Amino acid sequence: MSDENQILIPDSFLDLHRDRSRSRLRTPLAEVRDRYEVCEDLSQQLVAQAQHIHFDLGVAEVEVLMRIEAGLSGPDSVLSPEEGVWVSRRLAELLHWY
Numbered sequence: 001m002s003d004e005n006q007i008l009i010p011d012s013f014l015d016l017h018r019d020r021s022r023s024r025l026r027t028p029l030a031e032v033r034d035r036y037e038v039c040e041d042l043s044q045q046l047v048a049q050a051q052h053i054h055f056d057l058g059v060a061e062v063e064v065l066m067r068i069e070a071g072l073s074g075p076d077s078v079l080s081p082e083e084g085v086w087v088s089r090r091l092a093e094l095l096h097w098y
Contacts, residue, residue, distance in 0.1 A: 009036045012089075016082045039083050042072075043090040050091055061097040 017027040073084030
């Protein structure tokens, strides 16, 4: 089994790439896997930046997440708007900011 096939993609991310009935992927699985890796890596990398903005600059948790989501979902982003939302939610999960 190759390494890439061992990646467990959460349903919350798969749902971004499923059809309306949520029964089939609209996007090839290999591409979904690649997109997931980008989004997961980005959310992990944003932890320190979000903590800095919150603790050092005194910005509320919800405001930090809203700012990051806005930046990730903007027209110049390499992420889709849905992926930007997913990254910000994953970031909140990693930070335990529910």
